[in-house]
Amino acid sequence: NTFVKKSMRKNFYIITLGFILTSCFVSNENSLKSVQDYSTENVNIKSNKVVDAEIIFVNGEKVKTKLQALKSVDGSLDEASITQYFAIYDKNGKRNFLTNKVVKEMRILDYANEERIFVNRSNYPNALQELVYDGRIKWYVEYTFKGLGDKKIVNYFVDEEARREVRWDQYDFRKKFKEFTNSNIEVLEDIEKVDKNNKLEIIKILRKYENL
Numbered sequence: 001n002t003f004v005k006k007s008m009r010k011n012f013y014i015i016t017l018g019f020i021l022t023s024c025f026v027s028n029e030n031s032l033k034s035v036q037d038y039s040t041e042n043v044n045i046k047s048n049k050v051v052d053a054e055i056i057f058v059n060g061e062k063v064k065t066k067l068q069a070l071k072s073v074d075g076s077l078d079e080a081s082i083t084q085y086f087a088i089y090d091k092n093g094k095r096n097f098l099t100n101k102v103v104k105e106m107r108i109l110d111y112a113n114e115e116r117i118f119v120n121r122s123n124y125p126n127a128l129q130e131l132v133y134d135g136r137i138k139w140y141v142e143y144t145f146k147g148l149g150d151k152k153i154v155n156y157f158v159d160e161e162a163r164r165e166v167r168w169d170q171y172d173f174r175k176k177f178k179e180f181t182n183s184n185i186e187v188l189e190d191i192e193k194v195d196k197n198n199k200l201e202i203i204k205i206l207r208k209y210e211n212l
Contacts, residue, residue, distance in 0.1 A: 035061040056105045077110040079143035080151035083127040
């Protein structure tokens with residue numbers, strides 16, 4: 001049931017935090033193994049909490065590998081389990097623990113078999129951020145641990161050309177969206193109607209706004 005699943009997730013986070021305190025996480029590029037040591041091309045990992053990934057490290061090297069990734073209660077990817085510190089498998093099928101600081105970009109196939117892109121934005125060093133929309137305007141989402149078993153989600157709309165950025169969460173979504181678009185009458189009604197959890201509809205509004 002839901003309570004049991006949440007308890008299991010909390011236990012995992014406790015174990016993970018224990019690794020942080022008691023083991024050596026790879027937290028800088030000089031401590032990385034040879035990139036081929038992280039390749040799992042011919043390795044069979046016996047776990048139902050594994051996702052395929054392609055990682056570009058901060059030193060420019062690239063590898064196709066597998067990550068240990070938690071599942072949310074509904075079976076979807078728990079993003080917070082791979083954005084700050086996470087387990088990557090090596091060529092021997094063993095877990096190695098890395099932090100976000102050694103990753104430049106990471107592409108994964110989530111549990112719905114959809115490709116997701118997570119990037120290292122150097123001005124936000126605490127976690128990788130998901131690149132949800134990549135146009136003239138960009139939409140990033142940051143997922144971090146909030147206590148044991150919970151995650152904090154923060155969104156960023158970025159207009160690089162205008163050097164503008166607005167940060168929002170579920171509580172101030174419409175207010176910040178209007179602020180970002182300067183309450184432009186062409187999209188104002190769309191913002192009033194859109195569901196903050198409907199990513200496709202939000203992207204439609206961003207596209208409409210950036211083409212005005």
